[in-house]
Amino acid sequence: MYTTKFSEIVQKYDVVLFDSYGVLKNYNGIIEGARETMASLEKRKVPYRVLTNDASSSPKMLSEKFEIGGLNIKTEHIVTSGMMAKSFLSTKSINGKVLYLGTENSSQYIIEANKEAISISDYDDSLIHEIGAVVFLDDEGYQWSTDINKAVNLLRKRTIPVIVANSDKLYPVAKNDVSIATGAIAQLVESILNRDFIHFGKPDVQMFAFAFDSLIKEHGELNKSKVLMVGDTLHTDILGGTKFGVDTLLVLSGNTSVKNAESMIQSTGVAPDYIAESIAH
Numbered sequence: 001m002y003t004t005k006f007s008e009i010v011q012k013y014d015v016v017l018f019d020s021y022g023v024l025k026n027y028n029g030i031i032e033g034a035r036e037t038m039a040s041l042e043k044r045k046v047p048y049r050v051l052t053n054d055a056s057s058s059p060k061m062l063s064e065k066f067e068i069g070g071l072n073i074k075t076e077h078i079v080t081s082g083m084m085a086k087s088f089l090s091t092k093s094i095n096g097k098v099l100y101l102g103t104e105n106s107s108q109y110i111i112e113a114n115k116e117a118i119s120i121s122d123y124d125d126s127l128i129h130e131i132g133a134v135v136f137l138d139d140e141g142y143q144w145s146t147d148i149n150k151a152v153n154l155l156r157k158r159t160i161p162v163i164v165a166n167s168d169k170l171y172p173v174a175k176n177d178v179s180i181a182t183g184a185i186a187q188l189v190e191s192i193l194n195r196d197f198i199h200f201g202k203p204d205v206q207m208f209a210f211a212f213d214s215l216i217k218e219h220g221e222l223n224k225s226k227v228l229m230v231g232d233t234l235h236t237d238i239l240g241g242t243k244f245g246v247d248t249l250l251v252l253s254g255n256t257s258v259k260n261a262e263s264m265i266q267s268t269g270v271a272p273d274y275i276a277e278s279i280a281h
């Protein structure tokens, strides 16, 4: 397969959008060469944003995690799918508390939307009429065996909005192993109830639009043809970037391996404009 160098491609663009997991970091920490590449973009004052399907932590916490790994990414340069869910919750009128499946950290997105958050772990049937919406935020923070059943039973009885703040179905935890993510749990419940929930995150274009608007506010007029989206996943990063109308670069440092990239592009029909091994060099 023909791959090219990130450093050469990036020269053609004024702005870069990065996915996080599989591009800047992975289960091992910061990806080799990412520190140098990001430092060089900072030095050349190339504007960028990090777009991540993540509702488990706030941008501030994500920024702090990057910093521990030696990567300096400002809070305001991080756009999460949790932020999109938060903006939905804050503009929608919701009658009651927002029940969430996730960790206490993730419930920050509900609290910042000025809604009262209640964990599925603390929920029982006596509270059924107090709940105004349900949000899937994270795969951790609750007992799958009991708490997913509680959510199913609540939603069988109540027709209230259900938000999936991260639609990713899995995430890599080792070289060849994955773990079930929030999106897969939500999809299980959707299929049981035969209902479609409200999904946030790439490949939907909201996060791209949010990042683009914030870049315009900071840097003035921008041309989409001068924006490059860099990601490791075809059906989220590359499809999302393509739908938003920007050029895309697939890196092979995460979800898509050198071995299966070609066949995945063929079978999905999602084709990046460029392929590079990683953002190093």
Ligand SMILES: [Mg+2]
Binding pocket: 019, 020, 021, 022, 023, 231, 232, 233, 254, 255
């Ligand atoms: Mg990724």
